[in-house]
Amino acid sequence: MIILVLNSGSSSVKYQLLEMQDKTLLASGLVERIGQSGSAYKHERLPGTDTSQVFSNEQDIPDHSTALDLVVKLITGEQTGVIKDVSSINGIGHRIVHGGEDFNTPILVDDDVVEGIRAQIPLAPLHNPGGLAGIETAKRLMPGIPNVAVFDTAFHQTMPPEAYRMAIPAELYSELKIRRYGFHGTSHLYVAKQCAATLGQTLEQTSCITVHLGNGCSMAAVKQGRCVDTSMGLTPLAGLVMGTRSGDVDPALHAFLTDKKGYSIQDIDNLLNKKSGLLGLCGDNDMRDIHARIDKGDSDAELALKIFCRRVTQYIGQYMAILDKTQAICFTAGVGENDERVRELSCATLSGLGVVLDKKRNQEVRRGEICEISSPESRVKVLVIPTNEELEIATQTAQVLSSS
Numbered sequence: 001m002i003i004l005v006l007n008s009g010s011s012s013v014k015y016q017l018l019e020m021q022d023k024t025l026l027a028s029g030l031v032e033r034i035g036q037s038g039s040a041y042k043h044e045r046l047p048g049t050d051t052s053q054v055f056s057n058e059q060d061i062p063d064h065s066t067a068l069d070l071v072v073k074l075i076t077g078e079q080t081g082v083i084k085d086v087s088s089i090n091g092i093g094h095r096i097v098h099g100g101e102d103f104n105t106p107i108l109v110d111d112d113v114v115e116g117i118r119a120q121i122p123l124a125p126l127h128n129p130g131g132l133a134g135i136e137t138a139k140r141l142m143p144g145i146p147n148v149a150v151f152d153t154a155f156h157q158t159m160p161p162e163a164y165r166m167a168i169p170a171e172l173y174s175e176l177k178i179r180r181y182g183f184h185g186t187s188h189l190y191v192a193k194q195c196a197a198t199l200g201q202t203l204e205q206t207s208c209i210t211v212h213l214g215n216g217c218s219m220a221a222v223k224q225g226r227c228v229d230t231s232m233g234l235t236p237l238a239g240l241v242m243g244t245r246s247g248d249v250d251p252a253l254h255a256f257l258t259d260k261k262g263y264s265i266q267d268i269d270n271l272l273n274k275k276s277g278l279l280g281l282c283g284d285n286d287m288r289d290i291h292a293r294i295d296k297g298d299s300d301a302e303l304a305l306k307i308f309c310r311r312v313t314q315y316i317g318q319y320m321a322i323l324d325k326t327q328a329i330c331f332t333a334g335v336g337e338n339d340e341r342v343r344e345l346s347c348a349t350l351s352g353l354g355v356v357l358d359k360k361r362n363q364e365v366r367r368g369e370i371c372e373i374s375s376p377e378s379r380v381k382v383l384v385i386p387t388n389e390e391l392e393i394a395t396q397t398a399q400v401l402s403s404s
């Protein structure tokens with residue numbers, strides 16, 4: 001079975017083509033800056049093999065439809081391709097960020113599902129439109145091939161009401177479904193499964209904290225394989241400090257800013273989503289640039305790093321307090337997998353909770369591999385686990401297709 005996975009963002013499409021029998025990656029790539037200047041693609045054929053070939057180019061890519069057209073050309077092209085034509089594809093798996101309360105499992109896309117995804121756009125304005133564009137374009141360019149939607153929110157649907165309800169008037173939940181949803185669920189689930197395998201047990205036997213630190217950052221408390229709490233909320237703005245998102249702030253900030261600066265709701269939304277986080281604190285949002293500045297003695301960059309890591313520490317403490325027994329803390333995604341300083345600082349004050357990092361192991365993490373970075377006396381294992389949202393989406397897509 002051949003599955004195409006599309007992870008459509010607001011201005012990018014990441015894709016993977018996989019042969020599911022042995023989970024071989026046939027091709028992968030990224031189309032970025034869609035609709036902006038400097039749009040470009042990077043495509044890799046048979047990644048990680050001797051014959052691997054990388055193709056890239058800067059070219060005009062005005063919209064998602066053009067981007068997907070390009071993806072189809074790349075995977076079927078004479079030089080770049082790995083299949084003759086799209087009829088070899090058995091199914092297309094789409095990452096959809098917000099599924100609300102309606103979707104707690106992956107689902108075959110029909111008109112009702114499309115409408116359900118559209119209905120959540122107000123709660124994920126940066127993310128859901130790209131996902132929908134991916135589905136609509138796939139239907140047009142690859143008619144007859146089934147589409148499956150895999151939701152970021154699905155894994156978190158097992159949270160109990162005491163985790164997902166907010167302390168605001170109850171009718172706002174019944175009328176508008178205002179509650180915590182949580183995101184990056186596909187990544188949290190994949191990492192929890194990998195954690196279980198690393199500990200030599202089933203997912204149902206596994207209680208761990210998954211720490212996804214990428215562009216967007218979130219954490220999940222996983223008890224016996226099920227999510228019981230997570231840091232993002234109604235939208236992907238809540239919780240941890242992120243590249244450009246504030247994470248948790250005092251809710252009174254909105255009224256105060258309107259009063260003092262005359263900001264509109266839109267202004268504040270934009271401020272907290274796009275101009276805050278690490279970027280707002282120090283003017284840079286890529287952790288690598290922040291370290292380079294700290295190394296030159298920049299105190300704004302240092303403070304931004306400290307605030308970022310302190311929030312991670314606080315959430316780890318919170319989640320250890322609600323899990324009966326935390327077996328492991330798992331760092332993942334761009335920052336979590338690659339940034340030893342963030343991992344060290346985030347765990348620095350946790351020894352009282354039985355979490356002790358081994359400095360050397362933490363520095364010697366090998367890219368792309370699962371590594372244990374806690375010291376032998378640590379009561380809680382600390383692991384670095386590379387995430388693979390696309391593989392998890394492909395696996396779930398294949399399961400839906402096999403059972404439909």
Ligand SMILES: Nc1ncnc2c1ncn2[C@@H]1O[C@H](COP(=O)(O)OP(=O)(O)O)[C@@H](O)[C@H]1O
Pocket residue numbers: 213214215216243285286287288333334335338339
């Ligand atoms: N070597 C590294 N050290 C620190 N941070 C890194 C490193 N490599 C990548 N990153 C960070 O990872 C982030 C992207 O993470 P990723 O999980 O790919 O995000 P997304 O999937 O949301 O685009 C970048 O913003 C960058 O700050």
Ligand SMILES: CC(=O)OP(=O)(O)O
Pocket residue numbers: 097127152183184214215216217236
């Ligand atoms: C939901 C979310 O924040 O996704 P990303 O990290 O891809 O922006």
Ligand SMILES: [Mg+2]
Pocket residue numbers: 214215216
């Ligand atoms: Mg991501």
